[in-house]
Amino acid sequence: MRKLVLVFMFFPAVGFAQQDAQFTQYMYNTININPAYAGSRGAMSIFGLYRTQWVGLDGAPETSSFSLNTPLNNSNLGLGVSLVNDKIGPTNENTFSADLSYSVPTSETFKLSFGIKATANLFNLDVNKLNPEHQGDPQFQDLNSKFSPNIGAGVYWHSDKAYIGLSVPNFIETNRYSNNDVAIFKDKINYYLIAGYVFDLDPYIKFKPAVLTKMVEGSPLQVDLSANFMFNDKFVAGVAYRWSAALSAMVGFQVSDGLYIGYGYDRETTRLNNYNSGSHEIFLRFEFFNNYSRITSPRFF
DSSP states (O other), rough: OOHHHHHHHHHHHHHHHOOOOOOTGGGGOGGGTOOTTTTTSSSSSEEEEEEETTTTTTTEEEEEEEEEEEOOOOSSSSEEEEEEEETOOOOOOOOEEEEEEEEEEEEOOEEEEEEEEEEEEEEEOOGGGGGSSSTGGGGGTTTTTTEEEEEEEEEEOOOSEEEEEESSOOSOOOESSSSSSSSEEEEOOOOEEEEEEEEEETTTTTEEEEEEEEETTTTTTTTEEEEEEEEEEEEEEEEEEEEEEEEEEEEEOSSSSEOOOOOOOEEESSSGGGGGGEEEEEEEEEEEEOOTTSSSOOOOO
């Protein structure tokens, strides 16, 4: 039964759109969707994340993400590089990205950053996992190690307390055809709007609500709402809701000035909940500060 469910989930994704990887803790992984984020933390930031989705469902998504971003020599420029590996059923996709940002002050506390993203994508389909009725069907033969380039852009207005960003990571829609009429794989344009604000409830407790809105042609509007609390600049706990999709719990701990670890758990609110035991996500972030960029308290995003 679990394999049957996956087949029905997978083939609409292949037939119509293979979209960007999904993250619950998107507020710590902003570089993947908005290149203007590069260098905005004022330190060299190294980030690694692993997500296993819908545990117990054969062929369910598994995502690994690694990124590095940094400001350049106390200038207005920021640079970032990232790698995302996304496995779904018989597909394996690797996305390599390079990001460049430029920031201008808009007030004493806010900066407006502009970013561009260059991406290289490698897509693989393991036909052996599909068990096609006709072995050697030519419609699948051109989907092994297929390379496609892309470009994206974003803007990010931010301070130490608040942020809002708008981005399109990929402007080019990728189509691969078995013939002139049938699209086997199509990557559509994803539009992202993110925002968050940090409230100081008292000297030891901070509260940060945040939102991510994602729009893709032909798909329902996706809205992720989250609320996190930080205690004594060390421990973070919160919840999130993906509209009509999942409820999430998140925790994190600032181990040292440079090292932060976080964990998230999702539980589906749809009928898919009957076929899996939830999704798990864990990440590590390590940052290198210099004498000019060292902060007195951790940034909450």
